[in-house]
Amino acid sequence: MRKSRFPFALVAMPLALGLAGPSASAVAGPDAACANGKPALLVRVVGLKRPTGTLKLALYGSNPSVYLKKQGRLRRVAVPVRGNGPIDVCIAVPQPGRYAVAIHHDLNGNGDKDRHDGGGFSNNPRLSITSMRPSFAKTGVTVGQDPARIAVRLLYVKGLSVGPAAS
Secondary structure, rough: OOOOOOOOOOOOOOOOOOOOOOOEEEEEOOOOOOOOOHHHEEEEEOOOOOOOOEEEEEEEEOOOOOOOHHEEEEEEEEEOOOOOOOOOOOOOOOOOOEEEEEEEEEEEOOOOOOOOOOEOOOOOOOOOOOOOOOHHHHEEEEEEEOOOOEEEEEEEEEEOOHHHOOO
């Protein structure tokens, strides 16, 4: 995992928060924001096309001028994919407020965004081949003093459409 300039939390607490199922993957990291009840997003990523590559999660604040731009990222987390089941990732947020998460499933782990890679956003907005960048209004999630739990279903390009891997 590449070192980030930002201190971030990468912790999975599926058992403590009651999210674990028999196929859930647990991810550990340096901060226990979800376990300690601090402001954070506990993201359950579902719908992996294959159990390979890397998941990259980016956290954005509510500033529309930098939303989905590199300079607008508040945190970045990279997690290796090691199974077919859901992956739970905890991302600490700076303070209570509205945030959005964008996820890239780099299937071959080459660091590039390829046509076969998948992705998703908080609130699972509808995407199309011509509209792959939803607004913050569609993806923003409110985080209070405690962790907010969300699920993101990954989508993949299928010919001229975009949809879940298993549909």
